[in-house]
Amino acid sequence: GDKWASGSRESAIDAQSREASGSRESRLDRKNAVRQENQPGRENTVRQAHPECRGTVFNDTPASPRFLVIAGGPLFNFILAFLGACFIISAVGYEPTDVYSVTKGYPAEAAGIRAGDVITHINGKRMHNYGDILNYISFHPGRTLTIAFRRGQEKQTAVIEPKFSEEYGRYLIGLSYGGRRRSESLFTTAKYGYYELCYWVDTTFESLKMIVRRQVGANDIAGPVRIVSMLDNTVKESREFGLMAVLLNLTNMCVLLSVNLGVMNLLPIPALDGGRLVFILLEALRGRPVDR
Helix, strand or coil: CHHHHHHHHHHHHHHHHHHHHHHHHHHHHHHHHHHHHHCCCHHHHHHHHCHHHCCCCHHHCCHHHHHHHHHHHHHHHHHHHHHHHHHHHHHHCECCCEEEEECCCCHHHHCCCCCCCEEEEECCEECCCHHHHHHHHHHCCCCCEEEEEEECCEEEEEEECCEEECCCCEEECCEEECCCECCCCHHHHHHHHHHHHHHHHHHHHHHHHHHHCCCCCHHHCCCHHHHHHHHHHHHHHHHHHCHHHHHHHHHHHHHHHHHHHHHHHCCCCCCCHHHHHHHHHHHHHHCCCCCC
16 A cells, blocks of 8 residues: 555655656757747748748739839829818819019019919919918028919019018018909819819928928927827817817818828838838849848
């Protein structure tokens, strides 16, 4: 009986030892597997072991599909912004560059610009809507402006020195515009929706230039918390004018944020999509991947 009990205890101890040893080996196997996954060439090993997975590793696909996949994110930001701009244009119309009136005593009057003229270019840059004109004057304060305009079928130019207004705290040229026009067709809506998209892209790039030149302070840059606060204020201020006003203002904010995300993601910085696209282009030019 004692021998049988002793044998049972030894068997139990042996079983526990084998179980503990098996657990240690299992843990070691898992650690080795993790190390192997982090080793170069692991992807090739996986493909050899699992032929059905061949071609599914993103970094081993050709450069062009990877380029399209990565560029798809910013592209859809711009598509969303374009659709939002089209919604706004279809609801409230667009702002043409027709001059409604000329303020007396300001440079535009002295330059000979009249009501009814259509502004086409400023310093060689095409003006598609009223916002483009305001943008250019705002981002180039005090700069001499060569304005090309159309009077009937006749094309004319005028050189204007903007005048600083103490009342408004900015440079003005003395032109007023006649407000928005209703879009009469889907083509007009899409055209001015595209112009609105270009307006916000231009605004984003000009704002980035001001940040680099330190022309704006930290208080002028909005982070996520401030953006949420701005959205909340937009809803509160628009609520009294009805649901449509809330939707239009939120859509306008959506256009602004979507364009900003699209532009920022395309910047050639390694952590962003733009940086990854640059590496893919280099890979396509060199014929082999960039060394990591």
